[in-house]
Amino acid sequence: MKSYRKELWFNATRRRQIIHITPQIEECLAESGIKEGLCLVNAMHITASVFINDNESGLHSDYERWLEKLAPEKPYDQYAHNGFEDNADAHLKRTVMGREVVVAVTDGKLDFGPWEAIFYYELDGKRRKRALVKIIGE
Amino acid sequence: MKSYRKELWFNATRRRQIIHITPQIEECLAESGIKEGLCLVNAMHITASVFINDNESGLHSDYERWLEKLAPEKPYDQYAHNGFEDNADAHLKRTVMGREVVVAVTDGKLDFGPWEAIFYYELDGKRRKRALVKIIGE
Amino acid sequence: MKSYRKELWFNATRRRQIIHITPQIEECLAESGIKEGLCLVNAMHITASVFINDNESGLHSDYERWLEKLAPEKPYDQYAHNGFEDNADAHLKRTVMGREVVVAVTDGKLDFGPWEAIFYYELDGKRRKRALVKIIGE
Numbered sequence: 001m002k003s004y005r006k007e008l009w010f011n012a013t014r015r016r017q018i019i020h021i022t023p024q025i026e027e028c029l030a031e032s033g034i035k036e037g038l039c040l041v042n043a044m045h046i047t048a049s050v051f052i053n054d055n056e057s058g059l060h061s062d063y064e065r066w067l068e069k070l071a072p073e074k075p076y077d078q079y080a081h082n083g084f085e086d087n088a089d090a091h092l093k094r095t096v097m098g099r100e101v102v103v104a105v106t107d108g109k110l111d112f113g114p115w116e117a118i119f120y121y122e123l124d125g126k127r128r129k130r131a132l133v134k135i136i137g138e
Numbered sequence: 139m140k141s142y143r144k145e146l147w148f149n150a151t152r153r154r155q156i157i158h159i160t161p162q163i164e165e166c167l168a169e170s171g172i173k174e175g176l177c178l179v180n181a182m183h184i185t186a187s188v189f190i191n192d193n194e195s196g197l198h199s200d201y202e203r204w205l206e207k208l209a210p211e212k213p214y215d216q217y218a219h220n221g222f223e224d225n226a227d228a229h230l231k232r233t234v235m236g237r238e239v240v241v242a243v244t245d246g247k248l249d250f251g252p253w254e255a256i257f258y259y260e261l262d263g264k265r266r267k268r269a270l271v272k273i274i275g276e
Numbered sequence: 277m278k279s280y281r282k283e284l285w286f287n288a289t290r291r292r293q294i295i296h297i298t299p300q301i302e303e304c305l306a307e308s309g310i311k312e313g314l315c316l317v318n319a320m321h322i323t324a325s326v327f328i329n330d331n332e333s334g335l336h337s338d339y340e341r342w343l344e345k346l347a348p349e350k351p352y353d354q355y356a357h358n359g360f361e362d363n364a365d366a367h368l369k370r371t372v373m374g375r376e377v378v379v380a381v382t383d384g385k386l387d388f389g390p391w392e393a394i395f396y397y398e399l400d401g402k403r404r405k406r407a408l409v410k411i412i413g414e
Contacts, residue, residue, distance in 0.1 A: 001139050001277050001414050003312040005382055036141040037274055038178060040314060040378055044389025046329045052237050053184045053229055058218035062226050063233075066209065071342065080334035088338050091329055095339075095373060097233060099328050102178055102240055102378055104272035106143055111270060113182025132387060134380035136313055136413060137274060138139050139277050174279040175412055176316060190375050191322045191367055196356035200364050201371075204347065235371060240316055240378055242410035244281055249408060251320025275412060276277050 004032035004135040007044070012125030015073075018060045019120045021050075021131070025103075026110060028133045035108045037137015042100035044132050047090035047124035049097035055117040063121075067093040090123035097121050105137055142170030142273040145182070150263030153211075156198045157258045159188075159269070163241075164248060166271045173246045175275015180238035182270050185228035185262035187235035193255040201259075205231040228261035235259050243275055280308035280411040283320070288401030291349075294336045295396045297326075297407070301379075302386060304409045311384045313413015318376035320408050323366035323400035325373035331393040339397075343369040366399035373397050381413055 006028050010019060025041060041050045053059065071092035072078075079088030101118060104111035120131050144166050148157060163179060179188045191197065209230035210216075217226030239256060242249035258269050282304050286295060301317060317326045329335065347368035348354075355364030377394060380387035396407050 001312075003382075003413070005380065005387070036139075038176065038272070038314065040380055042378075042380070044392065046389075046391050051233070053233065054219075056219060058221060059226060059229055061218045062230065066230055070208070070346070080337045081330075081332060083334060088335060091335055092338065092342055095327070095329065098236065098374065100378060102180075102238060104143065104178055104180070104270055106141075106272070111143070111272065113184075113268070113270075115184050116182065130389070132380055132389075134314070134382070134387065137141070174277075176314065176410070189371070191371065192357075194357060196359060197364060197367055199356045200368065204368055208346070236374065240318075240376060242281065242316055242318070242408055244279075244410070249281070249410065251322075251406070251408075253322050254320065275279070 001136060002034050002138060006133045008131045009128055010120055010122060011128050012122035015125050017122045017125055020055055020117060021120050022117045025118055025133060029135060032135045034105055034135050034137040037105045037135060039103045039105050040100060040134045041118060042132050045129045047087050047094055048129055049094045049121040050101055050131055051097045051121060052101050052116050052118055054115055067096060070096060087124040093123045139274060140172050140276060142172060144271045146269045147266055148258055148260060149266050150260035153263050155260045155263055158193055158255060159258050160255045163256055163271060167273060170273045172243055172273050172275040175243045175273060177241045177243050178238060178272045179256060180270050183267045185225050185232055186267055187232045187259040188239055188269055189235045189259060190239050190254050190256055192253055205234060208234060225262040231261045277412060278310050278414060280310060282409045284407045285404055286396055286398060287404050288398035291401050293398045293401055296331055296393060297396050298393045301394055301409060305411060308411045310381055310411050310413040313381045313411060315379045315381050315411045316376060317394060317407060317409050321405045323363050323370055324405055325370045325397040326377055326407055327373045327397060328377050328392050328394055330391055343372060346372060363400040369399045
């Protein structure tokens with residue numbers, strides 16, 4: 001069994017930002033030399049998400065408004081977590097979006113359907129944060 | 139390490155439909171000959187979900203009404219994604235339900251608790267779509 | 277390839293309770309002897325969740341109030357599932373929180389970012405229930 005590990009670093013300029021990372025995951029997979037296996041990609045921070053959906057800007061703005069409805073950022077004092085911090089909403093939004101994805105690796109490729117793409121969703125940005133890529137297989 | 143791959147195809151007659159697929163995943167596992175490992179099952183489409191919960195029709199109708207509350211289908215123009223399409227709600231509903239499940243394989247069986255069952259949740263149906271089964275192990 | 281399996285049992289005294297299980301998962305990993313691979317932790321019950329987030333009590337009470345807003349426990353008769361049972365809300369809350377986590381194993385450790393911690397979220401407690409730990413790798 002082979003295994004491969006890489007950290008991807010981000011520095012989102014906004015509090016919330018969706019970053020397309022499929023090309024970087026494909027590079028990792030090529031570097032790994034793994035042909036058959038599983039590829040895990042997860043946020044290493046608990047106020048960020050890695051998810052798979054459509055690479056379409058309208059949908060990304062829908063996510064933004066929808067998550068604000070499900071778990072609004074403000075008023076900050078609605079959350080017990082916001083004593084010294086103001087990011088409770090980011091913890092909840094990331095819960096909806098998910099921490100991680102697991103993708104099949106087949107013939108050395110991400111085994112994706114027609115429109116699947118991987119995104120890092122920064123929900124409490126303006127600082128350096130990262131995602132982990134771990135691939136195991138042969 | 140062994141690996142196994144299969145696509146499961148569906149053609150839901152309704153826009154939204156929950157399809158029980160545990161028996162098909164068990165067949166895949168038997169075919170694979172894998173005794174110890176991990177089994178990934180994921181929707182290959184971004185308007186569908188694979189999830190694990192109870193095989194009980196009351197709960198399934200609860201899901202339907204609950205998801206309509208969290209991310210209503212109509213009016214279509216409430217979503218920026220719905221320029222040429224009308225399925226933004228399906229992208230959001232699938233986000234709540236999840237894209238994939240990872241199940242332990244032990245002694246050649248899906249290592250499940252008493253009521254766990256796997257479902258494909260079609261959220262934008264009336265056409266041929268598919269899920270991926272990938273099993274790795276020994 | 278090595279594989280390791282263990283069940284973790286819980287007996288939550290309240291209907292809903294968040295239990296920190298990172299130390300137990302670290303013990304499992306040490307017992308397994310696996311240095312590189314993937315670690316799956318999943319609820320074996322469909323009214324409980326395993327999730328990764330912050331080990332901070334304010335956030336945990338935010339989760340409680342937030343989930344009650346998204347999928348209220350009462351009135352019980354709002355859910356079709358609640359014929360003989362009263363736990364439909366637990367099935368929905370667990371759907372938001374997720375069934376499982378997959379964690380990278382690197383150099384014999386859970387490959388975590390700075391604040392990641394693993395929790396079992398009991399959503400229909402006052403009885404013995406369990407989570408599964410499955411680790412594969414080398």
